[in-house]
Amino acid sequence: MKKRIFTATLLAFGIVLIGLSCKKTDTASSTTTSTTSATTASSTTSTTSATTSSTTSSTTSGVPDVYKKVYGATSIYLQGDSMVVFTTVDTPDHKTPYYKGTQWETRKYEADNDPNFKVNPSVIEEQLITFKIPLHPKQATTSQQTPLGPMGISLNGVPFFNQYAAGRAALTNEKLSFDEYGGHPQMQGQYHYHVEPTWLTKNKGEDALLGFLLDGFPVYGPMENGKTISNSDLDSYHGHTSATTDYPNGIYHYHITSTDPYINGTGFYGTPGTVK
Numbered sequence: 001m002k003k004r005i006f007t008a009t010l011l012a013f014g015i016v017l018i019g020l021s022c023k024k025t026d027t028a029s030s031t032t033t034s035t036t037s038a039t040t041a042s043s044t045t046s047t048t049s050a051t052t053s054s055t056t057s058s059t060t061s062g063v064p065d066v067y068k069k070v071y072g073a074t075s076i077y078l079q080g081d082s083m084v085v086f087t088t089v090d091t092p093d094h095k096t097p098y099y100k101g102t103q104w105e106t107r108k109y110e111a112d113n114d115p116n117f118k119v120n121p122s123v124i125e126e127q128l129i130t131f132k133i134p135l136h137p138k139q140a141t142t143s144q145q146t147p148l149g150p151m152g153i154s155l156n157g158v159p160f161f162n163q164y165a166a167g168r169a170a171l172t173n174e175k176l177s178f179d180e181y182g183g184h185p186q187m188q189g190q191y192h193y194h195v196e197p198t199w200l201t202k203n204k205g206e207d208a209l210l211g212f213l214l215d216g217f218p219v220y221g222p223m224e225n226g227k228t229i230s231n232s233d234l235d236s237y238h239g240h241t242s243a244t245t246d247y248p249n250g251i252y253h254y255h256i257t258s259t260d261p262y263i264n265g266t267g268f269y270g271t272p273g274t275v276k
């Protein structure tokens, strides 16, 4: 009888111990999770500054400060007095379901809980994209249509794509595969934004500079002077000319709006540079 009680006590003690250790593991893992997200959050901030400073180190002298806002670029340099060159590996600095199974999965994978979300079969692959854009952008005599594929570079080094899917079809179906920040990869794993990159507008502001199109003209968010910009406020290329924080003397610029065509309308306002 005594022995049985002892065994029972031992068992109970064991269960408590197991319970405790489970709890400990849970606590530990949840601590790890929150540490991870905290680290991610703070490392995002420090990555921003780290990238900015590393960008600065690979930036040749004379690059105007406004281009250094493209913190995700691997390098930024001038080609003569005519072109600004950006290189990017196109790995977004935010979490996305498209990091699943990649070398970045542990730090950057995040499931998308939107019930309407339809994941693409592709995942993010490192790219090497070189954008050469005019340093002194000018209005083109004849506007050219934007290419399928990269038509500009955003602040975190992710390319902007236009309002079309393959074959210049509408984005209706593609939109379902955009992650919470508005991006997805194409078949070669090249991640891109067709719509507002909400990671950037959340961090930099809805009225902030978000990048540049290939013609050298800047792209701004959906707000200006406290007002939401709609397509009817813009010309057919999806821009207008006014002073901005970065260009107090005024410049032609595009705005991203919440409805089609989102970033660019019927083509480039200026003469585009090249992208490879």
Ligand SMILES: [Zn+2]
Residues within 6 Å of the ligand: 161, 174, 184, 185, 186, 192, 194
């Ligand atoms: Zn796409």
Ligand SMILES: [Zn+2]
Residues within 6 Å of the ligand: 220, 224, 240, 242, 253, 255
């Ligand atoms: Zn504007």
